[in-house]
Amino acid sequence: MTDTLQTAAIIGIIALMTWITRGLPYLLFARKSPPPVIEYLGKVLPSAIMIILVVYCLRNTAFTVTPYGAAELLSVLVVAGMQLWRKNSLLSIFTGTACYMILIRTAFPM
Amino acid sequence: MKAVRFALKQIIPLLFSYLFVGLASGLLLHKAGYAPIWAFLSALFIYAGSMQIVMVTLMTSGVPLYMVAAMTLFINARHIFYGISFIDEFRAIGKRKGQAWKYPYMALTLTDETYSVLCSLKVPEEIDRGKVEFYILLFCHLLWVASCTLGSVLGQMLPVDMTGIEFSATALFVAVVVNQWQSADSHLPAIIGLLSAIAFYFISGPNGLILPALSMSVLALVLLQKRIPTHALEVPHD
Numbered sequence: 001m002t003d004t005l006q007t008a009a010i011i012g013i014i015a016l017m018t019w020i021t022r023g024l025p026y027l028l029f030a031r032k033s034p035p036p037v038i039e040y041l042g043k044v045l046p047s048a049i050m051i052i053l054v055v056y057c058l059r060n061t062a063f064t065v066t067p068y069g070a071a072e073l074l075s076v077l078v079v080a081g082m083q084l085w086r087k088n089s090l091l092s093i094f095t096g097t098a099c100y101m102i103l104i105r106t107a108f109p110m
Numbered sequence: 111m112k113a114v115r116f117a118l119k120q121i122i123p124l125l126f127s128y129l130f131v132g133l134a135s136g137l138l139l140h141k142a143g144y145a146p147i148w149a150f151l152s153a154l155f156i157y158a159g160s161m162q163i164v165m166v167t168l169m170t171s172g173v174p175l176y177m178v179a180a181m182t183l184f185i186n187a188r189h190i191f192y193g194i195s196f197i198d199e200f201r202a203i204g205k206r207k208g209q210a211w212k213y214p215y216m217a218l219t220l221t222d223e224t225y226s227v228l229c230s231l232k233v234p235e236e237i238d239r240g241k242v243e244f245y246i247l248l249f250c251h252l253l254w255v256a257s258c259t260l261g262s263v264l265g266q267m268l269p270v271d272m273t274g275i276e277f278s279a280t281a282l283f284v285a286v287v288v289n290q291w292q293s294a295d296s297h298l299p300a301i302i303g304l305l306s307a308i309a310f311y312f313i314s315g316p317n318g319l320i321l322p323a324l325s326m327s328v329l330a331l332v333l334l335q336k337r338i339p340t341h342a343l344e345v346p347h348d
């Protein structure tokens with residue numbers, strides 16, 4: 001029961017906070033236009049956020065012991081390479097994930 | 111109905127990404143030991159792909175609720191900037207007779223993907239633009255709920271070893287980083303983000319890096335405002 005409550009609380013909090021971020025501009029700027037610094041952050045912040053998320057996703061990789069995170073790093077390169085080459089996000093995600101799933105079963109078993 | 115058919119045509123480009131990322135997030139939740147009802151509820155009420163994937167990590171790592179709230183606020187802060195472009199349009203739709211509920215619904219279902227579709231939307235004269243926008247948002251929301259739930263249910267039925275599927279989240283973010291890198295006026299924001307993330311990986315430990323790295327990036331970006339070129343914020347309407 002506490003598990004159910006805990007799960008419901010996490011989903012509820014995330015939903016509420018997501019609604020706040022989506023609803024805020026309608027509440028704040030309905031009558032006046034946003035200050036320049038907000039517009040500026042709106043342009044530049046997403047690039048910083050996404051690369052932080054990449055590092056966060058790789059945080060549990062064992063970089064200090066063999067194979068030094070080779071499966072993760074190779075798969076990241078595959079995704080980036082595919083994205084540069086074909087510019088198709090779906091294809092890049094699919095290929096990179098497949099590459100990772102194969103590498104951890106063959107070349108670099110965990 | 112013309113508006114329905116036109117809206118369906120507009121969402122074709124994101125059909126696959128919604129289906130695949132939705133399935134993956136449902137599968138992840140199942141792998142972490144959660145029943146399909148949780149995939150359904152989080153898709154219905156949260157409706158944010160990257161956040162739902164981060165959510166699985168938050169659920170299994172026992173992070174306190176105030177941290178969950180702060181991280182959501184930071185990760186989804188970009189949505190604040192999406193809404194700015196649609197205030198007048200959505201409010202006008204809500205002012206139509208008996209459709210007041212559409213205003214908050216449309217505001218709360220504007221995601222990265224639907225935002226990009228609405229920004230490049232060109233509607234012929236004879237079709238009602240407001241209706242098309244509403245149907246695009248509604249159909250995308252339904253598709254997302256369906257694919258997240260399906261992913262979770264399939265995970266229950268498929269005995270296949272799906273270890274490693276969680277890498278699809280990393281892959282999604284890497285693909286977005288590449289897109290942003292190529293279209294950015296300046297690479298400084300991405301470099302600032304990367305350096306802050308690596309710095310706080312060591313300073314605050316791998317699990318606590320997001321918040322301080324984001325705060326550091328905001329601070330650095332504001333301080334460097336004059337040195338980072340940006341085009342004027344694009345107005346999405348023609």
